[in-house]
Amino acid sequence: MALDRWIALVLLGICMAYGYAAWFTMDASLAPFMKRNPIWPSTFPKVLSVLAIITTLVILLGLEKSEPKEADIDYRRLGDYHLGQAILLLALMVAYALCLRPLGFLISTSALLVLGSFILGERKWHVMLPVALIATVAVWYLVQGVLGIYMRPLPGFLGG
Numbered sequence: 001m002a003l004d005r006w007i008a009l010v011l012l013g014i015c016m017a018y019g020y021a022a023w024f025t026m027d028a029s030l031a032p033f034m035k036r037n038p039i040w041p042s043t044f045p046k047v048l049s050v051l052a053i054i055t056t057l058v059i060l061l062g063l064e065k066s067e068p069k070e071a072d073i074d075y076r077r078l079g080d081y082h083l084g085q086a087i088l089l090l091a092l093m094v095a096y097a098l099c100l101r102p103l104g105f106l107i108s109t110s111a112l113l114v115l116g117s118f119i120l121g122e123r124k125w126h127v128m129l130p131v132a133l134i135a136t137v138a139v140w141y142l143v144q145g146v147l148g149i150y151m152r153p154l155p156g157f158l159g160g
Helices: 003-025 032-036 043-060 075-080 083-103 105-119 125-146
Strands: none
Touching (some): 003 043, 105 125
16 A cells, blocks of 8 residues: 555544544533534534545545656655755744743744745845744734734743
8 A cells, every 4th residue: 555545544543533522522511502502612623524534535545546747755765855844844843832932922933934934945034034024913913903812922021
C-alpha cells in the first residue's frame, strides 16, 4: 500500500474517534435549555468529522488517483526537498506557541511572520516588517475589538 493510503488509514482512525466523541459524548453534558437550540456546540465537530471521514475514504479507495505527474512527492527522495526549511518552520511554530503568553500576541505573532518569511526566502525587510505588523494588529483588533475575545497584546512587564 502506498504512503498516502497508510496516512489516510491513520487519519481515518483519528477522524472516527473524533466523530465518536462529537456524536456521542459531547451532547451528553449539555444543559437542558441548550438541548432546544438548533445549533449545539458539537455541530461543527460533527460536520468536520463526517467530511474528514469521507475525504480519507476517498484517498483509501483511490478515487482521487489520476496519471502520475512530475510534481508528485516521491517519499524515496525526501533528501531532495527543502526539509531544513520545513523543520525550521515547525520549530518556529512550537516556539510561537511557547512565547505567546509570556511575550503577548503582538510581539510573538509579528516575530512569527517575519522569521517565517525569512526562512522561506524573503529578504526585503522593508516589505516584511510592515506587512507583519499590519497583519498582526488587524487580527488582534478583529479578535479583541470585534469578537470581544481578550488576547494579551503585550507582555506583562509592558502593561499587557
